[in-house]
Amino acid sequence: MRMSLISARERDRGRDRGQTTIEFLGMTPLIILTLVLMWQFVLVGYTFTLAGNAADEAVRAGTAAAPGDREAACQQAGLAKLDGAWKGDATVTCGGTGFVTADVTLKVPVLFPGSIAFPFTVHGHAGAVEEAKD
Template identity: 35%
Template sequence: MRRRTTMGDNGQTTLEFLGLLPILFAVLIAVWQGAMLALTFIFAGHAAAAGARAVSVGADARAAAVRDLPSGWRDAAAIRLDQWPAAPGTSPAPARAVDVDLSVPLLFPGLWHLPLHFSGRAGVLQEDRP
């Protein structure tokens, strides 16, 4: 009588893991890109606030905003200074606004950028000093 030899389930776990590995990798990349989106949003707000603080003490707002950004976001940053719009029906206040527009990096900051931008805006009311 001849004995039948079968391998059974040997190696099944390895094959399932290899089949699932591209999906796990894609999920990891999506989570990382989500973190890049969130960081860009946060950095835009922080840089605008740093520029507004510089305006309030008479320093260079653009330099302060760029200095507040991490190096991977500096190259694609657009920083604008303008007057803060007054509310309808009120007299315009001497307020300055700093707008920071950042491009979202693709996977790693400083390499490639997505065509998606986040803006941060901060303002400061300029008061007369006694």
């Protein structure tokens, strides 16, 4: 009698072989989709960080430049701090007298920077009081 119980247990274990593999294969697309979405959210966050940093650098250069050179210095400093993949579609606008502002607009890449981008943009804005000229 004991022999038949052991045989039944072993027989039941044999039917479950491969179940873990099948479950893993079924979950693999969900795991990959989750990783892709997480990576895309990282790219969105990084784009916001780049836009804010570029605006800060642009306004810093704009406040230190002479009023006639402000726009060029501001744009150059804003674009200099961007990676190549984000620089292509970037726009940097500067303005103001006394209180200088800089606005940076970037497009969010889809999965790989330098490839296609989403149709929406990310904005960075910064402002600073103009430095006194002695």
